[in-house]
Amino acid sequence: MNVSIIITCHNREKYIGRAIRSAIGQDFPGGKFEVIVVDNNSTDQSVEIIRDFGDAIAPIFHEVDEGLPASRNRGIRKAKGRFVVHLDSDDYFHVNLISIENQFLEHNGEWGAVECDYLLVDAHEDHLLRVSAVEHPIACGVMFRKDCLISIGLYDESMRLCGDEELRARFQERYVVGHIPLPYYRYTRHDGNMTKDYSPVDEYKKQLEQRRDQK
Numbered sequence: 063m064n065v066s067i068i069i070t071c072h073n074r075e076k077y078i079g080r081a082i083r084s085a086i087g088q089d090f091p092g093g094k095f096e097v098i099v100v101d102n103n104s105t106d107q108s109v110e111i112i113r114d115f116g117d118a119i120a121p122i123f124h125e126v127d128e129g130l131p132a133s134r135n136r137g138i139r140k141a142k143g144r145f146v147v148h149l150d151s152d153d154y155f156h157v158n159l160i161s162i163e164n165q166f167l168e169h170n171g172e173w174g175a176v177e178c179d180y181l182l183v184d185a186h187e188d189h190l191l192r193v194s195a196v197e198h199p200i201a202c203g204v205m206f207r208k209d210c211l212i213s214i215g216l217y218d219e220s221m222r223l224c225g226d227e228e229l230r231a232r233f234q235e236r237y238v239v240g241h242i243p244l245p246y247y248r249y250t251r252h253d254g255n256m257t258k259d260y261s262p263v264d265e266y267k268k269q270l271e272q273r274r275d276q277k
Contacts, residue, residue, distance in 0.1 A: 063093075063094065063095070063096060063142040063143045063144070064090075064094045064095060064143055064144060064145060064164055065090070065094065065095040065096075065143045065144075065145045065146070065147065065160050065164055065205070066095070066096050066097075066098055066137075066138075066140075066141035066142060066143035066145070066146045066147075066208070067085045067088075067095065067096070067097045067098065067146075067147055067148075067149055067155075067160065068098045068100065068134065068137035068138065068141065068146055068147070068148050068149070069081055069082060069085060069097065069098070069099045069100070069137075069148075069149045069150075069151055070100045070102060070130060070133040070134060070137065070148070070150065070151060071099060071100065071101045071102065071104060071108050071112065071151035072101070072102040072103070072104055072108075072127070072130075072133075072151075073104045073105060073106045073108060074104070074106075074108055074151040074152050075104075075106040075107040075108045075111060076152075077151055077152040077153075077250065078099075078108050078111050078112060078151045078152075079111050079114075080154050081149055081150070081151050081152070081153060081154050082097065082099060082112070082115055082118075082119060083154075084149070084154035084155040084156075084157075084248075085097045085119075085149055085155060086115070086118050086119065087157060088155065088157060088158075088159065088160050088161065089157045089158050089161055090160050090161050090164070095143065095160060096120060096141070096142060096143060097118070097119045097120065098119070098120045098121075098122065098137045098140055098141060099112050099115075099119050099120070099121045099122070100121075100122045100124070100133040100134075100136050100137045101121065101122070101123050101124065102124045102127055102128060102129070102130070102132075102133045103123075103124045103125060103126055103127045103128070108151075109123065120140065122136055122137065122140065124136075128219075129219060129222045129225075130222065130223075130225060131217035131218060131219045131220075131221055131222070131225035131229075132217075132219045134148060134216075134217050134225075135216045135217050135219065138208065138211055138212075138216060139216075141208060143208065144207065144208055144209075145163075145164060145167055145205050145206065145207060145208065146205070146206050146208050146211065147159075147160060147163065147202075147203065147204065147205040147206070148201060148202045148203075148204070149202055149203070150201075150202050152250045152252065153202060153203075153247065153248055153249055153250050154248045154250075155203070155246065155247065155248070156245075156246040156247070156248070158246060159178065159203065159246040159247065160205070162178070162242060162244065162246060163176050163178065163205040163242065163246075164205065166240060166242055167205055167207065167240075170240055172238055173237070173238050173239070173240040174206065174207055174210040174233065174236070174237025174238055174239065175204050175205060175206040175207065175210065175233065175237065175238075175239045175240070176204070176205050176239065176240040176241070176242060177195040177199065177203060177204040177205075177239055177240070177241055177242070178195060178203055178241075178242040178243075178244050178245065178246045178247055179192060179193060179194055179195050179242070179243055179244060179245040179246070179247075180192075180193050180195060180200065180203055180245055180246070180247035180248065180249045181193070181245045181247070181248050181249070182249050182251055183248050183249065183250055183251070184250070184251055184252070185250065185251075185252045187248075190251065192245050193245075193249070194243075195241060195247075196241050199230065200226075200247075200249060201226030201227075201229075201230070202247060202249075203246065203247030204239070206233075207237075210233070210236075210237050211233070213236070214229070214232050214233055214236065215232075216229075217229050
């Protein structure tokens with residue numbers, strides 16, 4: 063098993079089917095990748111949609127809201143692949159994402175992870191903007207070596223928001239994140255984006271700054 067795609071979901075009935083289809087439809091040899099879907103106690107129709115994919119995915123269902131970092135960690139621990147890549151439930155992949163990123167990690171042993179650029183899209187999948195992952199990094203679409211993630215202790219589950227940013231900072235203290243200038247991730251901008259809730263995000267950003275100051 064080369065690659066584990068990990069999708070985390072909480073009340074994304076409108077988008078989760080598209081995310082899963084983009085994951086299982088990757089142009090990559092069958093049996094060489096898996097799709098793990100972690101549902102974090104959704105109360106809409108997300109669970110039913112996830113179950114409809116049957117054996118094409120490996121689902122995990124949380125009975126309580128454990129938060130995004132805990133969901134990511136659960137998926138990583140279950141992953142069989144040497145490499146793991148996250149996909150948010152409201153986003154989707156270009157069909158060649160894991161093939162290209164897998165090749166780059168295979169041939170660049172000094173890299174602990176690799177990221178690609180992404181397209182910002184609206185709820186209708188219209189392309190709004192191409193974004194450089196170097197200038198504006200995001201958590202998803204980054205393929206990590208699983209053993210590198212384990213070596214830094216995975217996600218801090220106390221960081222209910224900004225956990226990806228906190229992990230990225232710790233990861234880059236020890237490992238190189240390579241860059242592929244191809245826009246193979248699709249980042250959806252819509253009214254329900256978690257990071258649009260600026261007040262709690264700002265509070266977690268303050269915690270990150272305090273941790274950096276203490277070093």
